[in-house]
Amino acid sequence: MASLFDPVTFGAVTCPNRIVMAPLTRARATREHVPTELMKTYYAQRAGAGLIITEATGISRQGLGWPYAPGLWTMEQVEAWKPVTEAVHEAGGRxxxxxxxxxxxxxxxxLDGEKPVSASATTAPNKAHTYDGRQPYEEARALALDEIPDILDDYARAAGHAIAAGFDGVQLHAANGYLIDQFLRDGSNHRDDDYGGPVENRIRLLRQATRAIADVVGPERTAVRLSPNGESQGVNDSDPEALFTAAAAVLDEIGIAFLELREPPLDGTFGKGEREPIAPAIRKVFHGPLVLNSDYSAARAEEALSEGVADAISFGRPFIANPDLPRRIESGAEWAKDDPSTWYSQGPEGYIDYPEAEAAAAA
Incomplete structure (x- = not known):
């Protein structure tokens, strides 16, 4: 069976190992959502991953509500991403x-005071990160049917911009309680039209967005992330196994490069699953490469690969403080601990100043 240091092919991209860097919001872009020089250094430092998946990147001004997060809807943003992808490629990464x-x-x-959009008129729990501190979420308005083609166009345009910026592919964020997930799950989707009600309707936007992206970049450069096994930012479903196996079957038909599943264990440290992972059921209907994520140690990751449960493992928070995580795993070196107070700060501290294992040991 496979190990973490065997190569793996995701569609058009062959990776030298099966250690994927999971997407991590880090808030180091500008207020206009333009990537910065710091981001170039940060991603290049982590190019030893078999594949890097960037932090979540906005497809439109309507869809981006995180301070200092990057976007991909303007040519200025596209041009600013180019040095990042070039630096990763020069360091041997993907x-x-x-x-x-x-x-x-x-x-x-x-949004200049306009309402956010969702599947239905609902309000997220807790508080949003804003430029003026944490503020309560406000009720969204339901997207009208005639607005959905514009959303699909935004996804397609951003995918084309990503390839123009030098990315090897794109991943559709359909997890963690964001827009696609709000349509998928019956806890947040109360529609009675073609996008609501039965599972086949609630997965419609996922199918259309994935196809819109794949039509631009090719299914072999298109990936998707789902989060099946519990509540996320107030979004949940009454029958998640039926929902997410149906979603995975649709993605299998499209022939995407890989599917990533974020499924925290029942005793997770950053989110807890409400039930055992749905990945085994998804494995039966999705025949492409499957990437699993959340709370994996090196030993647990190797076990998942050796048992054939997954084809690769994505690591998120460990990559924050361990830019050389694959080398640390291979050598058995200790993993450094990250500082949560600098996760979303704007400077180099806690971002590009974590040393590699050899430098840390020599200090």
Whole structure:
């Protein structure tokens, strides 16, 4: 069976190992959502991953409500991403861009006071990150049927921009309670039209967005992320196994490069699953490469690969403080601990100043 250091092919991209860097919001772009020089250094430092998936990247101003997060809807943003992808490639890496519409999780302060959009008129729990601190979410308005083609166009345009910026592919963010997930799950989708009600309707936007992206970049450069096994930012479903196996079967038909599943264990440290992972059921209907994520140690990752449960493992938070994570796993070196207070700060501290294992040991 496979190990973490065997190569793996994701559609058009062959990776030297099966250690994927998961998407991590880090808030180092400008206020206009333009990538910065710091981001070039950060991603190049982590090019030892078999594949990097970028932080979630906005497809439109309507869809982006996180301070200092990057976007891909303007040519200025495209040009600013180019040095990032070039630096990763020069360091021997491969990089996909994760495409993001936050739906109801966009605070109106990002929209000049307009309402955010979602599957239905619902309000997310807790508070949003804004440029003026944490503020309560406000009720979203339901997308009208005649607005959905514009959303699909935004996904397609951003995918084309990603390839123009030098990315090897893109990942559709359909997880964690954001727009696509808000349509998928019956806890947030109360529609009675072609996008609501039965599972086949609720997966319609996922299918259409994935096809819109694949039509531009090719299914072999298109990936998707789902989060099946519990509540996420107030979004949940009454029958997640039926929903997510149907979603995975549709993605299998499209022939995407890989499917990533974020499924925290029942005793997870950053989110807890409400039930055992749905990945085994998804494995039966999705025949492409399957990437699993959340709370994996090196030993647990190797076990998942050796048992054939997954084809690769994505690591998120460990990559924050361990830019050389694959080398640390291979050598058995200790993993450094990250500082959560710098996760979303704007400077180099806690971003590009974590040393590699050899430098840390010599200090």
């Amino acid at each position: 990089i996909f861009c994760q495409l993001w519409h936050m739906g109801r999780l966009v605070h109106p302060s990002f």
